[in-house]
Amino acid sequence: MTTEDYTTESNNTLRNNGPEIDPNDPNKSIESAWDRHRFDIKMVNPANKRKYKIIVVGTGLAGASAAATLGELGYNVLNFCFQDSPRRAHSIAAQGGINAAKNYQNDGDSVYRLFYDTVKGGDFRSRESNVYRLAQVSVNIIDQAVAQGVPFGREYGGLLANRSFGGALVSRTFYAKGQTGQQLLLGAYQAHSRMVDAGKIVMKTRTEMLDLVLIDGEAKGIIVRNLVTGEIESYAADCVVLATGGYSNVFFLSTNAMGCNVTSTWRASRRGALFANPCYTQIHPTCIPQAGDYQSKLTLMSESLRNDGRVWVPKTKELAEQVRSGAIKPRDIKEEDRDYYLERIYPTFGNLVPRDVASRAAKRMCDDGKGVAQTERGYGVFLDFKDAIERDGEDAVRSRYGNLFEMYERITDDNPYETPMRIYPAPHYTMGGLWVDYNLMSNVPGLFVIGEANFSDHGANRLGASALMQGLADGYFILPYTIGHYLAQVPKAGFSDVKRPEFTKTKEEAIERLEKLLNVNGTKSCDVFHRDLGYLMLDKVGMGRDKEGLEFMLKRVREIREDFWENVSVPGTADGLNPSLEKANRVADFLEFAEVMVYDALTRSESCGGHFREESQTEEGEAKRDDEQFCHVAAWEYRGPGQEPIRHTEELTFDYVKPSQRSYK
Amino acid sequence: MSGTLNFTLKVWRQNGTKDSGYFEEYEAKDISEHMSFLEMMDIVNEKLEAENKEPIVFEHDCREGICGSCGFMINGQPHGHKSRTTTCQLHMREFKYMDGGTIVLEPFSAKPFKVLKDLMIDRSAFDRVIQSGGYVSIRTGSAPDAHSIAVEKDSADKAFDAATCIGCGACVASCPNASAMLFTGAKVTHLGLIPQGQTERYSRVQEMVNQMDSEDFGHCSNFGECTLACPKGISLDVISQMNKDLLVSQFKG
Numbered sequence: 001m002t003t004e005d006y007t008t009e010s011n012n013t014l015r016n017n018g019p020e021i022d023p024n025d026p027n028k029s030i031e032s033a034w035d036r037h038r039f040d041i042k043m044v045n046p047a048n049k050r051k052y053k054i055i056v057v058g059t060g061l062a063g064a065s066a067a068a069t070l071g072e073l074g075y076n077v078l079n080f081c082f083q084d085s086p087r088r089a090h091s092i093a094a095q096g097g098i099n100a101a102k103n104y105q106n107d108g109d110s111v112y113r114l115f116y117d118t119v120k121g122g123d124f125r126s127r128e129s130n131v132y133r134l135a136q137v138s139v140n141i142i143d144q145a146v147a148q149g150v151p152f153g154r155e156y157g158g159l160l161a162n163r164s165f166g167g168a169l170v171s172r173t174f175y176a177k178g179q180t181g182q183q184l185l186l187g188a189y190q191a192h193s194r195m196v197d198a199g200k201i202v203m204k205t206r207t208e209m210l211d212l213v214l215i216d217g218e219a220k221g222i223i224v225r226n227l228v229t230g231e232i233e234s235y236a237a238d239c240v241v242l243a244t245g246g247y248s249n250v251f252f253l254s255t256n257a258m259g260c261n262v263t264s265t266w267r268a269s270r271r272g273a274l275f276a277n278p279c280y281t282q283i284h285p286t287c288i289p290q291a292g293d294y295q296s297k298l299t300l301m302s303e304s305l306r307n308d309g310r311v312w313v314p315k316t317k318e319l320a321e322q323v324r325s326g327a328i329k330p331r332d333i334k335e336e337d338r339d340y341y342l343e344r345i346y347p348t349f350g351n352l353v354p355r356d357v358a359s360r361a362a363k364r365m366c367d368d369g370k371g372v373a374q375t376e377r378g379y380g381v382f383l384d385f386k387d388a389i390e391r392d393g394e395d396a397v398r399s400r401y402g403n404l405f406e407m408y409e410r411i412t413d414d415n416p417y418e419t420p421m422r423i424y425p426a427p428h429y430t431m432g433g434l435w436v437d438y439n440l441m442s443n444v445p446g447l448f449v450i451g452e453a454n455f456s457d458h459g460a461n462r463l464g465a466s467a468l469m470q471g472l473a474d475g476y477f478i479l480p481y482t483i484g485h486y487l488a489q490v491p492k493a494g495f496s497d498v499k500r501p502e503f504t505k506t507k508e509e510a511i512e513r514l515e516k517l518l519n520v521n522g523t524k525s526c527d528v529f530h531r532d533l534g535y536l537m538l539d540k541v542g543m544g545r546d547k548e549g550l551e552f553m554l555k556r557v558r559e560i561r562e563d564f565w566e567n568v569s570v571p572g573t574a575d576g577l578n579p580s581l582e583k584a585n586r587v588a589d590f591l592e593f594a595e596v597m598v599y600d601a602l603t604r605s606e607s608c609g610g611h612f613r614e615e616s617q618t619e620e621g622e623a624k625r626d627d628e629q630f631c632h633v634a635a636w637e638y639r640g641p642g643q644e645p646i647r648h649t650e651e652l653t654f655d656y657v658k659p660s661q662r663s664y665k
Numbered sequence: 666m667s668g669t670l671n672f673t674l675k676v677w678r679q680n681g682t683k684d685s686g687y688f689e690e691y692e693a694k695d696i697s698e699h700m701s702f703l704e705m706m707d708i709v710n711e712k713l714e715a716e717n718k719e720p721i722v723f724e725h726d727c728r729e730g731i732c733g734s735c736g737f738m739i740n741g742q743p744h745g746h747k748s749r750t751t752t753c754q755l756h757m758r759e760f761k762y763m764d765g766g767t768i769v770l771e772p773f774s775a776k777p778f779k780v781l782k783d784l785m786i787d788r789s790a791f792d793r794v795i796q797s798g799g800y801v802s803i804r805t806g807s808a809p810d811a812h813s814i815a816v817e818k819d820s821a822d823k824a825f826d827a828a829t830c831i832g833c834g835a836c837v838a839s840c841p842n843a844s845a846m847l848f849t850g851a852k853v854t855h856l857g858l859i860p861q862g863q864t865e866r867y868s869r870v871q872e873m874v875n876q877m878d879s880e881d882f883g884h885c886s887n888f889g890e891c892t893l894a895c896p897k898g899i900s901l902d903v904i905s906q907m908n909k910d911l912l913v914s915q916f917k918g
Contacts, residue, residue, distance in 0.1 A: 069805040084724065085792050087832060088732040104812065140806070147808035149801045149861045151825035158815030176825060182731055183828060190800035197796045205789065228781060257726040291699050296707055297728045407730065410754050413699075476805045525714040527707070571717045576681065577782045579722055580714055 014650035018438030042488035049074035051493035059086030062451025063243030065475030068191035071200030094181025095302035097173035098468040100138040122459020123609035124659035165464035167354035219447035220496035236496040246430035252534020254427035261586040274635035276435035276455035279601035284428030285358035289380040298426035308388035317369040359425035384420035439482035450474035460609025522567035722783040733831030743835035773838035798872035827854040839894035842883030850903035867914035
């Protein structure tokens, strides 16, 4: 296999190596595609699996589940994370839940309905075959997690409970209070720990990937920095799996952990992996509004709160002003003076419209001067539990959301049982990521990308409770099979070796770059640049984007980058623990990556899902797609700093769910 | 809206495990009461970085109180004086009473937790305790339908409460014996209370306790400091549950 299998020079069209799908042929239908594919792909003999070494970078839901499962199958896994323990990956912070088409509630759910909701929720910008497979394996994930001992919420009869999430009319979300991500990750971590104990996973914590090593165009190893000793190390393997999460921290403030970064995927992109749909980012509607400039991150309040909370703003600007100044208390505003705008505009889905729709509606209310946050700009809306408490009682509400209410009170000093929460959208998840085919392999042979780090399943908008589903689907049930198709074709196991010149050269380049960062000797902290970039990105490449703003950003991002390389101050040395150097290395990559994001947003002049171009909206202000021109994936090829990247496309066909203007009315 | 606060931070600085370490003082001025403790640290560090001085190293990541990365001693208490709160979720409004005073920051101190730098410690012993047996041996793909086993809600809820441990190490740091019984007991209890964990229940407790002992964690002498320091409020019941299971396991051979 070579890169040419994927791209043709003439028209930059990408070909996905997925199964053929013919909606009219039951033998080639989407329902049987994954089964057929699993039969068609090559396999590695069980006794030969122990000859292969696989590098997995990241230990979140996707990385930990993949490493554990690959270890169980007999492969030798080398696993890396930058945290001090694999259990701390940011999947742990996911709150609300995980979707699965179990239909335990007998409310009409099915694999097909989950597939349909996900394709529609993604605004018809995802691959039907991938999404169908995701919906199929969703049911296995729940079985697996329960068998591991994941303590999902249960009913008094002892069976599993479900709740609803945005964009769906059924209750298919499994949850463990507001800590679903934590419990699922600990389940995967425990499976992973079992394989560490069995000697099938060698775990390297506090180790950050700096670069990808290619041999004859194929991914055969990585260069890492040991964050404790500062040593730059090389690791060779038969293939490389990236499970390194998303890039929301390009916005500086986001709901991501402080350490979340784009470095692994961006470094791979610099080595030839295509970055797909970088402009598809999700701004989550229910987060605690920013309080001040000192703020380091934004805190999510689970979407599950929209099951019982009602979103509103005062009907008039004058009342909103009085709320902001503290002259009037939210609970004192009369029912007739409140605008429950989601229920008013979208009567069918009400407070449970998809995230992109809810976020834009909140922004529009605040742009109209009806924001209620007690901050400089006043951007925030109410999420009110008064009616739920009156209906079900305080104890019932506490049992569902107790820990979220506690967290809210700890941060804001307001008690949500007594006064409505104030919320506002914040960057949360990135649907874009490295381009992968149906086997989850990028255009670089031997480089697999799973979880949030790839672009595959959510199109232009992700529905709630689908990230955990996708991460675990990729790691437990998809990659472990498809990786064999590549390995079976590798000439011989153990071919990759750190003594090869490719490793020496890539390592030298990595060292050079760190030295360059340390030698700038400027006077500005790295955070200054990150904050500057992030605020601008949120303003111009956030919830609303237009041509003028994007063109401005193309110039501005370059200026900030140049300023960074002239004026950043990175104290300390490279030979030891140095968080300033780690941070600077990540921010340098955000400063390059942001440019591709802007190019992607600028070229895609339609609106779709979370990508909202002001120029392309319906009369009612909803995202207006342009299927004629943009019914495709855009995957960007890096060509060097300051050079315009090449845009490749993969056409999307919809044989089952016919694209329409999304309606949640 | 509200006033600002001023503090002197007396911080433990230690350049690596072998260094002997020392206290150094820093000024934190005009701190908003709505800031989190770590946001105050960010401000101090940003200033140090701009002066090309090495910032204070402390561990942190999610800043939502769930990843378990953060934590150091604040005025002698792990995660500070506010109960059921991680360091990252601690806000400066809780320190209004000591405006103008000195806050002392030290790393969690316990024999198995070596200081790596300043306030950052090595907690990998916790991972090894889990690796020794803190799991259910179920291979991917071999699980029965999730509804094939009903779990009584009461034990499901108790298992959940034990499973909320974030592995921060505050329990060990608060214990005069540096015992890890609360941490280990939480996992033993979580898996021991549900049907899925029964097959390995008694071998698990033995293996985990053996590993815990070989990591040099001390024994429990019922001070109960751990449960008070625990940001997730894990109850002492998990320790009695573990002792009970350990006793039963002796008879099972």
